[in-house]
Amino acid sequence: MMNIFESTRQLETKENSLRYQVQALDDARRRYFFDEQSQRVKDPDTYAVLNWFFIGGIHHFYLRQYGLFLGEVCCLVLAVIALSIGIAFGWFLVAMLLLVELPQLFYAQKIVRQYNYHISTQILCEAREKALVRR
Template sequence: MRTKEAIQEDEERIRELVRELTDEKQLQFFKQTEKDLKDPDTYATLNFLFIAGLHHFYLGKWLRGLINFTVFMLGAILLFSPALVIGAFLLLAITIIELKALFNSQILVQEYNNEVMERIYREVIGS
């Protein structure tokens, strides 16, 4: 993961590029970003629910979300079987892994949003 400073510099670079666009293209850019940008608080809330994977789905990372959700569900199911210890271990492991995403939610979503803004900018200047 990149540093917070590098991500903020990247965001500022994109914003400077957008300021150089014509008013019409700026409007087009901002209309599209309003639809496509993600909210860090929503991401953190989905992660905080500990139904592993929902926050990945929110950012469109379907494979990672599916893997997390599957491991979470397997762990939950195993809690009610003779393999209780394995189920508890899986839930603990996924929780520890996802805590990092929870604590870094602001940076992760800002980096995602930078990628979205970069893509939209390229589309706007290409049209």
């Protein structure tokens, strides 16, 4: 999963290794890899904007992390309900959401690079397994 404490150097090493593996594919598999990758990778700026403007985890939905999305939406809904009926516990939930969300905002570039690396690794495995027909 995503690890915001992974060093940039480690991530770059993994990405470079992936590039070499993709270069070693035959033309048809490499074409498949890049076609799929262009459709499935995510934009770090979109992730950051979703995190910044929409509290409640919509950025997790963007990265297909549905469990985190539902967890944060539930916390947000509980906080709004608690605050609307005058329960101070709602402020605690809001504070907890902020503590979780801020690092994700500050590390958005790295989080999405890790996600894209993970997706690209899956696509590489698919490309290797496929019996591709040459055009």
